[in-house]
Amino acid sequence: MTQVRADILPPQSSLWSHHNPGDFLDCYSVPSTLSPREAATRGLALPGWAAALLTLRNTLVRPFGLKTGDPDAPIFPTCLESETELILGTDDRHLNFRIGLFRQDGLMFMSTWVHPHNLWGRAYLRLVTPFHILISRGAVARMATGR
Numbered sequence: 001m002t003q004v005r006a007d008i009l010p011p012q013s014s015l016w017s018h019h020n021p022g023d024f025l026d027c028y029s030v031p032s033t034l035s036p037r038e039a040a041t042r043g044l045a046l047p048g049w050a051a052a053l054l055t056l057r058n059t060l061v062r063p064f065g066l067k068t069g070d071p072d073a074p075i076f077p078t079c080l081e082s083e084t085e086l087i088l089g090t091d092d093r094h095l096n097f098r099i100g101l102f103r104q105d106g107l108m109f110m111s112t113w114v115h116p117h118n119l120w121g122r123a124y125l126r127l128v129t130p131f132h133i134l135i136s137r138g139a140v141a142r143m144a145t146g147r
Contacts, residue, residue, distance in 0.1 A: 030107065084103045
């Protein structure tokens with residue numbers, strides 16, 4: 001069974017340039033030889049239950065004018081890509097977020113950074129955090145080499 005562990009994002013990651021005190025930043029890691037792009041392709045392919053939650057989320061937030069994505073576009077736009085790192089994400093009225101995949105020393109690290117802009121952003125983050133943890137840990141498990 002794949003050993004996903006809560007971790008600390010290595011300081012060499014560009015994702016740290018976004019982080020300010022009070023922002024949300026988590027990190028999970030797993031042994032992997034995949035490139036960050038391969039890891040994202042494998043890990044961010046959502047299982048049915050997570051895809052259903054995302055569809056529900058999009059339906060609920062659309063009336064508030066929040067971004068819901070284009071069904072024919074990648075799940076998240078690419079912000080940065082190198083041999084060792086991929087950062088995906090977007091900015092919205094209620095919060096900015098990035099998902100970072102960083103490869104170092106035989107490990108793939110996946111980290112999510114969120115900067116809420118207002119009360120709605122903080123409430124939204126608090127509401128989705130339990131689901132985020134489940135989805136993130138599952139995504140990182142799929143990034144393990146040999147699966």
